[in-house]
Amino acid sequence: MSLNQSADFLSSTKPGDQALDVVDKSIHLSLCYFIISGLAWLLIGSVLGVVGGMKMVDPSFLASFEFLTYGRVQAALNSSLMMGWVSNIAFAIALWIMARLSAAPVSHGGVLLIAGVIWNVGLSIGLLGIFIGDMTSLTWLDLPSYTSGIFLLSYSLIAVWGLVTFSNRNNNYSFVSQWYIIGALLWFPWVYVIAQFFLFWFPVRGVTQSIIHAWYVNSIFYLWIAPIGLAAAYYLIPKILRVPIRAYHMSSLAFWSFVFFSSWSGLFSLIGAPVPVWLVTVSIVSSISLLIPIIIYSYSILGTLISKISEVLKDASLIFIAFGCFAFIEQLIIKVLISIRAVDTFTHFTLIYEGFDWHLIYAFFSMVAFGVLYHLIPQLLKQEWASGLLVKLHFILSALGVSLLVLALYIGGWVQGMQFSQPEVSFLAIATDLKFWMQLKFASLIMLLLANSIFVLNILATVAQRLLSVLPIISTLKSNRAD
Amino acid sequence: MKHFPLLLIGIFAVLASSFLVFVLTTQNQLGSLKQSTEGLEQNDDGELVMIEGDPLFPAKKPGLADQGSLEYIKMGCVYCHSQQVRRAPLSVDIERGLGLRVSVPRDYILQDRVLIGNQRVGPDLSNIGLRQTDQNWHLLHLYNPQITSPGSLMPPFPFLFELEPISEATAASALVFPEGSEFSPEAGWVVVPSRRALALVEYLLALKFDYNLPEAIILENE
Numbered sequence: 001m002s003l004n005q006s007a008d009f010l011s012s013t014k015p016g017d018q019a020l021d022v023v024d025k026s027i028h029l030s031l032c033y034f035i036i037s038g039l040a041w042l043l044i045g046s047v048l049g050v051v052g053g054m055k056m057v058d059p060s061f062l063a064s065f066e067f068l069t070y071g072r073v074q075a076a077l078n079s080s081l082m083m084g085w086v087s088n089i090a091f092a093i094a095l096w097i098m099a100r101l102s103a104a105p106v107s108h109g110g111v112l113l114i115a116g117v118i119w120n121v122g123l124s125i126g127l128l129g130i131f132i133g134d135m136t137s138l139t140w141l142d143l144p145s146y147t148s149g150i151f152l153l154s155y156s157l158i159a160v161w162g163l164v165t166f167s168n169r170n171n172n173y174s175f176v177s178q179w180y181i182i183g184a185l186l187w188f189p190w191v192y193v194i195a196q197f198f199l200f201w202f203p204v205r206g207v208t209q210s211i212i213h214a215w216y217v218n219s220i221f222y223l224w225i226a227p228i229g230l231a232a233a234y235y236l237i238p239k240i241l242r243v244p245i246r247a248y249h250m251s252s253l254a255f256w257s258f259v260f261f262s263s264w265s266g267l268f269s270l271i272g273a274p275v276p277v278w279l280v281t282v283s284i285v286s287s288i289s290l291l292i293p294i295i296i297y298s299y300s301i302l303g304t305l306i307s308k309i310s311e312v313l314k315d316a317s318l319i320f321i322a323f324g325c326f327a328f329i330e331q332l333i334i335k336v337l338i339s340i341r342a343v344d345t346f347t348h349f350t351l352i353y354e355g356f357d358w359h360l361i362y363a364f365f366s367m368v369a370f371g372v373l374y375h376l377i378p379q380l381l382k383q384e385w386a387s388g389l390l391v392k393l394h395f396i397l398s399a400l401g402v403s404l405l406v407l408a409l410y411i412g413g414w415v416q417g418m419q420f421s422q423p424e425v426s427f428l429a430i431a432t433d434l435k436f437w438m439q440l441k442f443a444s445l446i447m448l449l450l451a452n453s454i455f456v457l458n459i460l461a462t463v464a465q466r467l468l469s470v471l472p473i474i475s476t477l478k479s480n481r482a483d
Numbered sequence: 484m485k486h487f488p489l490l491l492i493g494i495f496a497v498l499a500s501s502f503l504v505f506v507l508t509t510q511n512q513l514g515s516l517k518q519s520t521e522g523l524e525q526n527d528d529g530e531l532v533m534i535e536g537d538p539l540f541p542a543k544k545p546g547l548a549d550q551g552s553l554e555y556i557k558m559g560c561v562y563c564h565s566q567q568v569r570r571a572p573l574s575v576d577i578e579r580g581l582g583l584r585v586s587v588p589r590d591y592i593l594q595d596r597v598l599i600g601n602q603r604v605g606p607d608l609s610n611i612g613l614r615q616t617d618q619n620w621h622l623l624h625l626y627n628p629q630i631t632s633p634g635s636l637m638p639p640f641p642f643l644f645e646l647e648p649i650s651e652a653t654a655a656s657a658l659v660f661p662e663g664s665e666f667s668p669e670a671g672w673v674v675v676p677s678r679r680a681l682a683l684v685e686y687l688l689a690l691k692f693d694y695n696l697p698e699a700i701i702l703e704n705e
Contacts, residue, residue: 059629063638069640070559072559133556133557182491186494190498203595206591206594208510208513215501256493259494259497260497272569272570273567274567274585274590274599279505279509345572348573348574349603350603353602354602423578
């Protein structure tokens with residue numbers, strides 16, 4: 001590729017395009033902190049993913065280490081992705097967009113920094129806890145319950161900061177990105193506290209636990225991760241393309257229908273479980289009603305992207321965001337499908353659910369987050385990306401890797417589900433047939449680890465360039481002073 | 484949204500409504516479930532009541548099995564195994580021999596941590612105590628699944644066992660390997676299960692829904 005092209009590819013990611021792009025000094029430090037921590041957890045998660053993936057290819061891999069037994073690796077992977085990578089980056093995105101879209105300067109950035117440090121200390125303690133076997137056995141809520149206080153302390157600081165900062169402003173929240181962010185920041189602690197309260201502090205008995213767990217997982221996915229990703233898409237797509245989102249007037253309908261129906265669709269994963277049937281039926285109906293926001297999002301977000309597809313493909317930031325938005329719609333469609341009882345017969349208990357989680361967390365949220373970072377990091381560093389080639393490599397490896405991952409789990413899961421429904425096929429035979437799909441999954445996790453290492457490498461190279469470009473200035477300043 | 488308070492009220496209503504429906508009403512509906520006798524009888528007022536003197540189900544598990552359930556959590560078995568028998572036509576669980584009847588909410592009321600699970604990389608374990616009753620089989624399988632189930636994806640748990648020189652004391656509790664197994668220890672050594680392994684197996688052996696409940700009756704086929 002010519003140099004010209006790659007320069008083009010990075011055009012929206014250049015620092016200081018517009019006066020607006022200059023990030024508030026006051027949140028500079030906290031933003032950098034959340035991004036660095038997020039990326040560190042992403043790398044840890046990628047390594048854990050590869051270790052767990054390898055264990056499913058060869059169960060004897062590292063088998064003599066108790067702390068690395070499959071279940072603990074899996075719990076640690078979930079936690080480092082959810083509470084590490086996703087949450088840190090979600091804080092960064094929320095903070096950045098709120099600061100951009102509200103007029104006044106942001107103050108008390110230091111509180112956020114302290115909150116961030118506490119958060120990551122809590123998560124580190126939690127991961128150690130998982131490795132010694134203290135995980136809760138509830139997926140996506142795997143962290144030992146003794147860390148919940150630390151997370152709540154950290155989150156209260158963030159909430160106090162948010163209240164102080166945003167109550168002083170002109171309360172004219174007219175952008176839909178802001179609604180998603182305000183919603184997410186309010187839903188997350190609420191859902192978290194309810195789950196902790198009913199599952200650990202004053203545990204309910206019996207399968208009510210399973211219901212609350214399913215409700216929690218669904219809420220975390222669709223009222224915490226998804227809104228932040230959507231806010232980023234609603235903010236950056238029109239900004240970079242310089243066109244409004246199509247049918248923007250429909251976005252409030254999309255917002256309310258999405259958050260309402262998705263929060264009510266939580267128990268679709270308990271079809272056939274020993275829980276009251278009417279609850280499941282309510283969830284199924286809500287899940288199918290998600291077709292309304294699906295149609296609006298497709299028309300407005302995907303429509304905007306498609307109408308400018310040649311520009312999207314030329315832009316590093318947008319190409320990631322576009323991949324993520326398409327993945328989001330696919331994921332919602334799959335949610336509608338697998339919540340139909342007739343389909344559930346073949347999908348329940350299969351790997352499809354694992355693919356489904358990766359689809360939202362990685363193919364959607366992480367890809368959108370990468371898109372945001374490609375836009376944001378050059379502004380924070382006041383430095384262009386060191387290598388356009390590495391950006392392309394990162395995209396290709398991530399896109400291929402996560403597509404392969406999700407497809408392997410979906411197809412492998414479907415095969416598994418067909419065999420579940422044939423009583424004469426034994427579980428041992430089914431598990432043996434899974435090996436091929438597990439090898440694909442392993443290969444794709446290697447690709448993702450590679451992709452993320454490349455991304456971090458490029459960031460380090462960019463930081464190094466920045467340092468090299470300021471060092472002469474600093475040394476001249478020093479020598480001037482010495483004179 | 485020009486009206487910030489309206490936005491906040493909406494945000495609140497979305498979660499409050501689903502919380503009320505899913506969390507509070509289930510707690511109301513299921514929180515009061517108690518142990519029951521297998522059948523019910525009519526009392527003088529024509530109400531259905533428990534039969535006096537009959538044993539109550541689900542029954543309490545022995546202490547060692549209770550400890551085993553903690554090991555089950557610590558070892559992460561739930562990431563691959565479910566513990567629920569689903570009804571037809573959603574599944575062929577009963578035909579497959581995973582249980583004698585479907586599982587119902589009352590089956591779980593005595594469990595501190597409900598482990599119904601959502602993955603079946605391995606088979607459902609809610610009735611493993613009926614299917615596989617041999618303690619030695621379970622210990623071998625935990626020590627290394629390849630001994631009993633070649634090709635299995637289940638991880639081995641060798642750290643739950645001790646390699647000891649053979650003696651009168653150790654021989655009694657040692658694992659009995661199949662003739663000529665490539666996994667058996669060298670001559671003069673035996674594999675002895677730790678207390679944790681024994682508790683875990685005790686728990687597995689106690690996993691069975693072999694009783695009736697008024698709402699879930701075992702249908703005899705033969």
